[in-house]
Amino acid sequence: MVNIRFYGGVNEIGGNKIIIGDENNSLLFDFGMSFSIAHKYFSEFLQPRKCNGILDFVEFGLLPNINGLYRKDYLEHVGLTYPERPAVDAVFITHAHADHSSFIHHLREDIPVYATKASKAILEALDVTSGAGFTEFIWLKEAFSLMQKKDGTGYKRLQGSAAKKERNIKILEGKKIGIGDFEIEAVPVNHSLPGAVAYIIHTPDGDIVYTGDFRFHGYGGELTRKFVNKASDIQPKALLCEGTRIKEFLDKSEEDVKREVSWVISKTKGLVIVDFPVRDIDRMNTFYEAAKNNDRKLVINLRQAYLLKLLEETDVNAPRLDDENIRVYIPRKNWGTITCKDRYPEYIIEQDYENWEKEFLHHKNAVTCDDIKNSMHEYVFRCDFFELKNLIDIKPKEGSAYIRSVCEPFDEEMEIDLKKVENWLDHFNLLPYYQIHASGHAPGDEIMSTITNINPDMVFPIHTEHPYLFYKMLHHRTSVVLPELEKKYNI
Template identity: 50%
Template structure:
């Protein structure tokens, strides 16, 4: 008998952790972070303790308290918390729809021998997040075994090994759209869908009782909207016995499309004399494409953040639809960090590099890199992305009169978001960028 158990994603935005069981086989549809549950207990400066492993998350209901945790969660975390461990995995796989945190983040806590199925693009996005994130819970493709010791080279005593010495690769399996995976009597069929992050999949799970359709997060108004329509058509043909559907905006009838976003942004940019500053989700490749197309048609260059540059490099050779880093309308904005030496040429290169993480350093020598000084001197040449955490860069860029700010992210949906927006508006008012333009299509 096929059964479904929802450990998240019901009555909330995201947090999907859906267990599907049939004939002794057990698979998960997504394993994401519940923002709704997390903010009840934790904040930026009140975080779960790493030494507790899964304990804090189980205590506060953030992770499922399944009966066979020994065969589900990371063995290093369980052992350090004096919890039972097991040599064998108790579950047969996680089918991951896409790389947003509310669907993927808690993969970090799973043992390495449980297969993770996702698209190649999702795999590369997670690799990018793993390399660039400063979070302590971001080990998606590889995890580094913690709480282990090794003998010193002298043979006298023990020491903590370097993190690279304890790296364990997950059983991560890239799926092509249309590919099918057989798990016992279950056959999971993957199909590409359109979402605000590339590489998204929906799944048709063929069970002995019939088909269960899982949409993941979908939309119709993006450049790849035809993918979602094809998925819906295929799902209808399968005559599912159950439909698990994302319903964040089921009550909305707004037909504002990604093409509409591009056209409205172009209208704003054309009438802007000096610098165009924008904030849009850094992993949203379709939104990046919209701003890139506007930059091309208005004779500007789109300045990407270092994280965006690293992501685009990771996505090279895929069907993600991202522009090339070598494109003439793309530049890489190298922001100042730590000592702020990037625009001080009298410092040796090796000293400048120490301001940056290892993954950032290769971009310091790219011919199309720019600094705050370059943008300040040539404001009419650029569209630069500045998000909430980079607002202090405005002090160095110093936008001239006749500049504008385009906010291309969703409206706040809670009190914390409203407080953050108020703080953003204070910055914009200080630099003469208020009122700003709000140009966004829902996820």
């Protein structure tokens, strides 16, 4: 009998970890971090220890205690057994947000991970550009092992290419994937980063639909409508539906955002400074178009530049790095030599930057703080919380503006960070600022119409803090099951 178990995403937004299986096969859908648990126990400078393998994560319920799921080096280092057989046959990722994919780092490398080409590109960008932490999404770097020194006099820690193993990432290409008695079908949806999909799982006991995260108002909103139509045609046994914004019934579209930011840019004489999610390509396109229509260049950071380079190998609609309306900001780092080219040779300047950053230092569209300072009216400059220090170098002049295009704070830590942002803006005379944002999630009325159109036998509300609202609004027409962690649900 086919069953579903939830190991995350229950009574919270994100942290999705769902196993669907029978007596012969098991499939894991998403393997994300629970932000609510992570923020409860950890912070920027209080992090789980790598030396303790998976144990710090398991201690607080961030990782489920499932035998056969985790990488060999982490288990054996803390005296745990590494089973010969994996706990699941495959992992299917809906999209590359951390609350759906972050714990790929901990997976054993012989478990295949299915993702879209765009999701793989995002995960690769994170893998390469993240300075530290648990971000081995594409390449697993074997830890806690030794290698013999070349001169044979002893041993040293295994590192570099010798420690690197490529994970078994399989690209979703629009075909059904057969695993045992299951057939898995990935269906594109629109979300606030490229490459998002929902899944239709065909099983001997009936079809299961898992929405992942979705919205209708982005530039790819038609993808979500096609998914709903496809899911409604099969009349599934079970629908696993996200409900991030189940309580909200007003929505702002990406077109609304474009119109509003275009207006702000058009009336601003100085520098336009903006903050939008680093991997939200729809939002990048919005600011790109708004900047271009107002004869300005959009300035992105190095991590975004690296991601765009990878996305050029996909079908994602994103600006190209060589576009005349794109600029790549090269910040002052370490010695700050990038603005002292008359004093330092090129090889010294390059030492201020990571290997992956160096290729952009000589890009034809590279700019520095001096370029922006001297021509503020020509640029829309992306600057997030961690990049505010760049304003010290640029010194925005009177008549500049700041657009905040990210979500409102929803916890105490985010409120503290926003207050710090406001202090910086006040210091540089950028108050009041403009809050212009549209969510990556569908509002409550669209969630309800989605469920009504798909018409499943039973609904499991996930990725929501308000699952009871699903029951309140739907129990008269379909069975609403409020999931509990690790409980088995037969379909």
